[in-house]
Amino acid sequence: MIERIVVATDGSKCAREAAEYAVSIASKYGAKIIAIYVVDELFVDKLVRDLGYDKEELKNSFGRAGLKYVGHVAESAKRNGVDVEELVTLGVPEKMIVSEAREQKADLIVMGMVGEGGEKPLLGSVTERVLNSAPCPVLVVKPSNSVEE
């Protein structure tokens, strides 16, 4: 039985495609979706250190972007009658995704094979690390244009 699905999104095309799978699975099982975006704190710290950005402003900007990303997932869920919780947190993305899955006792994590970092045909580092420490199965969705004949 699948009751709770954590959907990790960084707003990328691949993550959006992954979210569509999650919504269709949730709709079939009557499951709830927890949509999560993590503001990458180490990246924020690097921008503060190297480029002199203001940490609070950066956190707010990334946070606003994150609200938009999880909002897209929520819209799709609601259109399909799926219950959804929207989360934007600060930390190390893979760690926050895994700890949220643990806390929520998620039955499944859904995420993209790649993300914002590019359309290269390699598993993204966040996905690889989640796969290594997830407390439940992980559905990794390939970007639609990467299917090789």
Ligand SMILES: Nc1ncnc2c1ncn2[C@@H]1O[C@H](COP(=O)(O)OP(=O)(O)OP(=O)(O)O)[C@@H](O)[C@H]1O
């Ligand atoms: N900050 C984040 N918050 C939530 N989910 C994320 C975040 N970053 C990535 N993801 C999830 O992980 C998937 C793969 O992205 P990932 O960051 O691993 O690959 P990439 O950006 O292509 O490469 P890399 O970041 O390793 O250079 C995304 O489609 C999304 O589902």
Ligand SMILES: [Mg+2]
């Ligand atoms: Mg990335």
